[in-house]
Amino acid sequence: MHVVRAALFVASLALVVGACGSSKTTSTATTAAPNTTSPTPAAALDASTAVFPTEAGAARYQDPVAAATGFATDYVGFVSPVVGPFHAGDPRSGEVEVRPAANGPVTTVIVRQLGPDDSWWVLGAATANIALSEPAAQAAISSPVALKGTSTAFEGTVQTQVREDDNVSPLGEGFVTGGGMGTMGPFDGTLAFTPPTATYGAVMLSTISQENGSVWEATVVRVRVGS
Numbered sequence: 001m002h003v004v005r006a007a008l009f010v011a012s013l014a015l016v017v018g019a020c021g022s023s024k025t026t027s028t029a030t031t032a033a034p035n036t037t038s039p040t041p042a043a044a045l046d047a048s049t050a051v052f053p054t055e056a057g058a059a060r061y062q063d064p065v066a067a068a069t070g071f072a073t074d075y076v077g078f079v080s081p082v083v084g085p086f087h088a089g090d091p092r093s094g095e096v097e098v099r100p101a102a103n104g105p106v107t108t109v110i111v112r113q114l115g116p117d118d119s120w121w122v123l124g125a126a127t128a129n130i131a132l133s134e135p136a137a138q139a140a141i142s143s144p145v146a147l148k149g150t151s152t153a154f155e156g157t158v159q160t161q162v163r164e165d166d167n168v169s170p171l172g173e174g175f176v177t178g179g180g181m182g183t184m185g186p187f188d189g190t191l192a193f194t195p196p197t198a199t200y201g202a203v204m205l206s207t208i209s210q211e212n213g214s215v216w217e218a219t220v221v222r223v224r225v226g227s
Helices: 003-019 064-076
Strands: 082-090 093-099 107-114 119-127 130-134 145-151 157-164 172-177 185-191 200-208 215-224
Touching: 064 082, 064 093, 064 107, 064 119, 064 215, 107 215, 119 130, 130 200, 130 215, 145 157, 145 200, 157 185, 172 185
Parallel strands: none
Antiparallel strands: 082 093, 093 107, 107 119, 119 215, 130 145, 145 185, 157 172, 157 200, 200 215
16 A cells, blocks of 8 residues: 555544554664654544554553554464554654565554654554445444445455454454455445443454465454443
């Protein structure tokens, strides 16, 4: 995904953000975007709109690539991903490309500085092979949630999960079937999930490597799962 296209995704999520410690190093360090010298509205510091890490958790990242790497391995489930450099979209946000292998597809991780310490957080992720149109980012969902979009995957199968914050086990798992053999095709399904204990979570759609069964690419959207 080109920087400009992903930056548009950042801008759309930033509208939601606007409305509404120590570094954990898990990858090769890279140069972070410079902090803006302009005052940042308090509302823009709200970290509840981020998928990873969570406000209740202890992990904080002072480097955007470290945040993207932590998200890729600890949240999505990539095994030894190839992580690219940080590309700034504006002074406080940007993207990092993650691949499962050097020749694998790109999952673009959207990162932003949030919170009183200006640490780096993940707002979501997108891959060109899984385009989720419903639910939208920041939508309130209930069980069963409708999942709509387009995709291409081996035998058309895309794995689906609903997650809540601070819970390693998904609330619900399933799959949808879209296009295959490199041709994008529509998917339209539902996914039931157990009652959440948290207010926020995410919907994750991913494909699996046929070689070793590990995550190959993923689209992750922040949602509200509880009242």
